[in-house]
Amino acid sequence: MTSLADIRSTFLNYFGKQGHEVVTSSPLVPRNDPTMMFANSGMVQFKNLFTGVETRDYARATTSQKCVRAGGKHNDLDNVGYTARHHTFFEMLGNFSFGDYFKAEAIAFAWELLTQDFGIDKDRLLVTVYHTDDEAADIWKKVAGLPDDRIIRIATDDNFWRMGPTGPCGPCTEIFYDHGDHIWGGLPGSPEEDGDRFIEIWNIVFMQNEQFADGTMTPLKMQSIDTGMGLERIAALLQGKHDNYDIDVMRALIEASADVTSSDPDGPGNTHHRVIADHLRSTSFLIAEGVLPSNEGRGYVLRRIMRRAMRHAHLLGSKDPVMHRLVPALVQQMGAAYPELGQGQRLIEETLLNEEVRFKQTLDRGLKLLDEELAGLPADAALPGKAAFKLYDTYGFPLDLTQDALREKGRAVDTDGFDAAMAEQKAKARAAWSGIGDAAESAVWFDIADESGTTDFLGYDTLSAEGQI
Numbered sequence: 501m502t503s504l505a506d507i508r509s510t511f512l513n514y515f516g517k518q519g520h521e522v523v524t525s526s527p528l529v530p531r532n533d534p535t536m537m538f539a540n541s542g543m544v545q546f547k548n549l550f551t552g553v554e555t556r557d558y559a560r561a562t563t564s565q566k567c568v569r570a571g572g573k574h575n576d577l578d579n580v581g582y583t584a585r586h587h588t589f590f591e592m593l594g595n596f597s598f599g600d601y602f603k604a605e606a607i608a609f610a611w612e613l614l615t616q617d618f619g620i621d622k623d624r625l626l627v628t629v630y631h632t633d634d635e636a637a638d639i640w641k642k643v644a645g646l647p648d649d650r651i652i653r654i655a656t657d658d659n660f661w662r663m664g665p666t667g668p669c670g671p672c673t674e675i676f677y678d679h680g681d682h683i684w685g686g687l688p689g690s691p692e693e694d695g696d697r698f699i700e701i702w703n704i705v706f707m708q709n710e711q712f713a714d715g716t717m718t719p720l721k722m723q724s725i726d727t728g729m730g731l732e733r734i735a736a737l738l739q740g741k742h743d744n745y746d747i748d749v750m751r752a753l754i755e756a757s758a759d760v761t762s763s764d765p766d767g768p769g770n771t772h773h774r775v776i777a778d779h780l781r782s783t784s785f786l787i788a789e790g791v792l793p794s795n796e797g798r799g800y801v802l803r804r805i806m807r808r809a810m811r812h813a814h815l816l817g818s819k820d821p822v823m824h825r826l827v828p829a830l831v832q833q834m835g836a837a838y839p840e841l842g843q844g845q846r847l848i849e850e851t852l853l854n855e856e857v858r859f860k861q862t863l864d865r866g867l868k869l870l871d872e873e874l875a876g877l878p879a880d881a882a883l884p885g886k887a888a889f890k891l892y893d894t895y896g897f898p899l900d901l902t903q904d905a906l907r908e909k910g911r912a913v914d915t916d917g918f919d920a921a922m923a924e925q926k927a928k929a930r931a932a933w934s935g936i937g938d939a940a941e942s943a944v945w946f947d948i949a950d951e952s953g954t955t956d957f958l959g960y961d962t963l964s965a966e967g968q969i
């Protein structure tokens with residue numbers, strides 16, 4: 501079986517041979533963009549090269565980038581445990597051209613790597629292009645010999661990438677793999693596209709335009725390429741699996757999770773193990789970079805992910821903290837590629853243990869309260885916002901944890917009610933505070949607290965000019 505590590509190096513070696521500088525992953529906490537919460541694609545560390553603000557002594561690069569998508573514009577937290585293809589932490593393989601090669605080479609590289617080096621059956625591959633991008637469609641026909649019905653034209657923003665409200669942008673082409681008609685899901689662009697039959701493996705962006713604030717768009721002088729392929733997704737198909745969670749590394753973590761909770765990895769608790777394995781990776785990588793659980797900003801995203809995993813461990817019947825006991829398995833699986841895991845192992849273990857000890861003090865009572873609240877409601881009614889707020893405020897349940905708990909029961913939270921309860925409490929705190937101190941000063945403090953968005957990270961969504969790949 502080709503291991504995750506082999507696939508990563510095959511990719512980097514392939515592009516290395518094609519004249520690309522092999523660059524190491526940048527940290528998850530972006531150093532060049534304070535408005536961005538976590539790196540969520542390979543291009544993040546190269547933003548200034550695409551805009552021309554910075555130049556380096558290479559015009560082609562390739563990376564395997566650590567990514568976290570658990571907040572802001574790209575939030576895959578709710579997908580974990582439910583889809584075959586989403587993680588909160590994953591590695592994005594990418595090749596980049598900074599004003600060097602463009603469409604024809606980018607497509608030819610991708611096709612050669614997939615069908616020759618990786619040996620993927622070309623009859624299982626199909627692509628999308630932006631509906632006006634005849635050039636890309638023609639190249640696909642020429643390079644890959646794909647018939648028209650496997651070059652799908654998409655008119656939505658899914659196939660038009662923007663770095664931000666202004667700046668470089670352009671059409672993209674996405675490569676999909678057909679896992680077979682025994683799996684539910686439809687062609688890209690169809691109503692069933694969210695199924696897991698046709699899985700997007702690679703996204704190639706053609707940066708060819710510049711968007712200005714006045715709404716005009718002009719051709720870019722420097723045309724660039726930005727691509728991203730999910731390492732776990734390509735690994736799944738190369739390992740003959742459909743599901744990302746069946747690949748070597750994820751499977752080892754799922755087995756470790758089953759081990760510490762004395763449960764069956766493939767039994768009814770499988771969803772819990774998937775969540776635990778995924779969240780173990782994202783939390784450990786974040787802690788290794790010095791992000792610690794807190795009630796705001798990045799630390800709160802971390803806390804949300806940690807506590808979510810801890811609730812799933814609790815549902816598996818674990819009485820004692822377990823997350824920290826999984827760290828050795830993660831270090832064993834990924835420590836060679838990411839030495840920060842081994843170096844940070846003690847910090848990761850201690851942080852997970854402290855948080856789990858702390859959360860366990862209120863978890864039981866919170867879950868009991870949740871059950872009592874639900875018992876008093878009609879079968880399909882949403883949980884009132886006030887109750888969700890009490891769980892948040894008194895029992896330390898992040899809103900998405902409560903939503904996750906309710907989703908299993910097919911129920912939702914009245915989020916408007918939650919926001920209203922939150923606003924009411926802030927107003928009360930403000931009133932109490934202004935009685936003691938200087939009113940103007942405290943108002944400023946609360947505005948800052950509001951902007952940093954302790955619950956929903958609005959600040960992140962609105963401030964960030966982040967790039968989707």
Ligand code: ATP
Pocket residue numbers: 541569576585586587588589590592700701702703728729730731732733968969
């Ligand atoms: P999807 O539509 O499946 O959610 P996407 O279009 O959001 O994927 P991109 O932003 O294009 O993904 O990211 C580039 C590549 O990174 C994708 O083609 C996919 O292979 C991989 N990828 C994206 N999100 C995830 C995730 N949450 N977990 C694992 N791999 C991912």
Ligand code: MG
Pocket residue numbers: none
């Ligand atoms: Mg997505």
Ligand code: MG
Pocket residue numbers: 658700
């Ligand atoms: Mg997509």
Ligand code: MG
Pocket residue numbers: 674700703969
């Ligand atoms: Mg995409």
